Amino acid sequence: EPEVTQTPSHQVTQMGQEVILRCVPISNHLYFYWYRQILGQKVEFLVSFYNNEISEKSEIFDDQFSVERPDGSNFTLKIRSTKLEDSAMYFCARGTSGPNEQFFGPGTRLTVL
Template identity: 95%
Template sequence: EPEVTQTPSHQVTQMGQEVILRCVPISNHLYFYWYRQILGQKVEFLVSFYNNEISEKSEIFDDQFSVERPDGSNFTLKIRSTKLEDSAMYFCASTAWRGDEQYFGPGTRLTVT
């Protein structure tokens, strides 16, 4: 069964460093999302992406964040200068059409020290 994959599973970085989180959505999906979950809290929407552009972003998704679909298969989230409060689980999700089930990847646990 097709699945969303994410790498790395765990990333440790120092405050102020740049990180890139990678996702490979399901191949025929057109809509892509990033969510994050701070430990013990709810899952929060960061950004949605369709047709090679951002369709919506949350207040969390400030100028430190960017997304890219560089090669038609990967979908990346970059954090330019990480802060301690960026420590969280980051989930990528994709769906074939809006309103359908969003398939989630296993997540990347980001730890900022």
């Protein structure tokens, strides 16, 4: 099955600025996830989103982060005031009809200066 597309592929921002990362599912899925991967490190779970609600979030996903699916299609991750340590690859993943399998998008590289 096709995965998701993510935009932009690379985002450079100044510390303190807001960024919005977008995930566009190829078809209509119910389960969405955001993960991040700091350079050279393992993939870390941020948040899961099911039926237009957050179902679980990690300790990384603090008040600076938010997710939404504003138009029923795009799935967005917003970081309100970026910090240097937010620099990472951010991956969107989607689930199939069953919740287990997760297929990842190509990622957005976020660089905070």
